[in-house]
Amino acid sequence: MSIEVRHVSKSFSAFKALDDVSLRINGGELVALLGPSGSGKTTLLRLIAGLETPDDDSRTSVLFHDRDVSEAKVAERRVGFVFQHYALFRHMTVFDNIAFGLRVKPRSERLPADRIQAKVERLLELVQLKQFGNRFPSQLSGGQRQRVALARALAVEPKVLLLDEPFGALDAKVRQDLRQWLRRLHEQMHVTTVLVTHDQEEALEVADRVVVMNHGRIEQDGSPDELFHNAQTQFVMEFLGQVNMFHGRAVSGFATAGPLRVEFPNYRSDEAAPARVYFRPHDLEVRRRPNGDPSLAATIRRINTAGSLGRVSLTTLDGVPVLVEMTLDELRELSLQEDELVHLYPKQAKVFLDGSAVGHEGKLTTPARS
Ligand code: ATP
Numbered sequence: 001m002s003i004e005v006r007h008v009s010k011s012f013s014a015f016k017a018l019d020d021v022s023l024r025i026n027g028g029e030l031v032a033l034l035g036p037s038g039s040g041k042t043t044l045l046r047l048i049a050g051l052e053t054p055d056d057d058s059r060t061s062v063l064f065h066d067r068d069v070s071e072a073k074v075a076e077r078r079v080g081f082v083f084q085h086y087a088l089f090r091h092m093t094v095f096d097n098i099a100f101g102l103r104v105k106p107r108s109e110r111l112p113a114d115r116i117q118a119k120v121e122r123l124l125e126l127v128q129l130k131q132f133g134n135r136f137p138s139q140l141s142g143g144q145r146q147r148v149a150l151a152r153a154l155a156v157e158p159k160v161l162l163l164d165e166p167f168g169a170l171d172a173k174v175r176q177d178l179r180q181w182l183r184r185l186h187e188q189m190h191v192t193t194v195l196v197t198h199d200q201e202e203a204l205e206v207a208d209r210v211v212v213m214n215h216g217r218i219e220q221d222g223s224p225d226e227l228f229h230n231a232q233t234q235f236v237m238e239f240l241g242q243v244n245m246f247h248g249r250a251v252s253g254f255a256t257a258g259p260l261r262v263e264f265p266n267y268r269s270d271e272a273a274p275a276r277v278y279f280r281p282h283d284l285e286v287r288r289r290p291n292g293d294p295s296l297a298a299t300i301r302r303i304n305t306a307g308s309l310g311r312v313s314l315t316t317l318d319g320v321p322v323l324v325e326m327t328l329d330e331l332r333e334l335s336l337q338e339d340e341l342v343h344l345y346p347k348q349a350k351v352f353l354d355g356s357a358v359g360h361e362g363k364l365t366t367p368a369r370s
Contacts (some may be wrong), residue, residue: 001159001192002027003048007059008050010043011214012302017043018054019216022341025209027065028190030183032203035213036239042197044213045162048194049072049081064159079160080153080191082146084168088137090315094148095133098123123151126185143167143174147181160191167202173259175199206227212236234276234352240243241292243278244322250275255351260316262353274354278328281325285345286312288332295343298322301334312336314344 003025008017018040025031033041045050047062051074054060061361062070069077088097098120102111111119127147146166153161155273166182167175183206186193197203203210204224212219212227212235220236231237238245250267257277265271287295298314300362305311309362310331312324322344326334336342 004063009055032195034203037171040216059252074199080158081167082149084165099152099233142170151192161191163195246277246278278350281323283348284324287343290343
């Protein structure tokens with residue numbers, strides 16, 4: 001079932017938590033709403049659920065499967081919820097928690113007891129808690145409890161699943177496992193799902209599409225790859241993934257950052273404007289000896305490894321901190337030393353004019369060589 005919100009705003013007193021947001025989520029899609037605290041993610045989720053009413057505006061509508069549900073109550077929208085601190089019924093077993101929504105249905109819609117039994121057993125299997133039906137929530141880990149919460153939400157066959165930081169309270173390793181688990185579950189169930197998170201890794205790993213929010217507006221919306229490789233705003237560039245940022249200048253088709261000169265075809269003026277030049281950590285090549293091309297000289301401060309990545313932290317001669325990432329093979333081959341002076345060659349860069357006053361962004365199209 002598709003979801004569409006059109007021109008939705010929401011104010012709390014004088015504060016605008018959502019500012020004219022329009023968004024379409026296709027049936028069966030898993031979309032992450034990603035943004036810093038206070039950017040309006042939860043408010044948008046609650047509006048979709050019908051738990052909040054949008055500000056009065058004749059252009060505003062909320063559609064489920066292209067049907068206007070603006071006037072529909074929460075129960076009529078058939079959404080399933082899981083929150084960060086989802087309170088399971090403590091005095092009920094896992095089985096009874098999952099069965100709850102099925103048992104409280106009006107008699108005319110209620111399944112017979114044996115069908116409820118079979119359905120809950122299937123759900124227990126789906127969330128990999130087959131042996132846990134008789135336990136009470138207090139006898140489960142945090143991650144297991146959230147899986148019960150998901151099974152409970154899925155039991156009533158919601159048309160839409162709304163997840164608000166469902167793994168937010170869990171430790172890093174459990175979160176990591178649950179993300180992959182959620183992805184697999186989604187591939188089996190295909191329920192249209194909206195996941196609120198402020199964790200960019202979570203959004204990029206789990207979602208088909210990521211909607212980046214900032215100050216109550218959508219900054220950019222796209223596949224994880226698009227957002228990571230083609231950020232349209234400075235905010236998205238800095239929010240998604242690590243970056244090295246240099247203050248530079250733009251002038252007639254180029255931007256400069258120290259000795260580097262990068263193409264910036266969007267800027268065509270003889271008047272120099274302040275710009276920001278960004279290099280992703282994996283787009284910087286490290287050489288022990290200069291090769292004649294313009295480079296950034298930097299001193300190695302620390303070398304470490306994280307999983308399959310080699311990470312080198314450096315400082316340029318001007319004192320700007322830089323992070324470089326490479327494969328472990330590359331790291332081994334270079335046999336770098338701490339305190340060593342090396343040369344950095346950006347393979348790719350991205351440039352934005354500083355601040356929003358000038359109002360347009362530019363993308364580097366060639367390696368930063370003059
Ligand atoms: P977080 O990750 O911290 O939950 P969020 O992106 O989900 O952030 P929202 O919860 O949507 O943000 O809140 C957006 C803004 O609206 C915040 O500044 C918040 O304080 C404000 N806000 C939300 N609900 C209310 C309310 N009921 N009354 C007043 N202000 C509210």
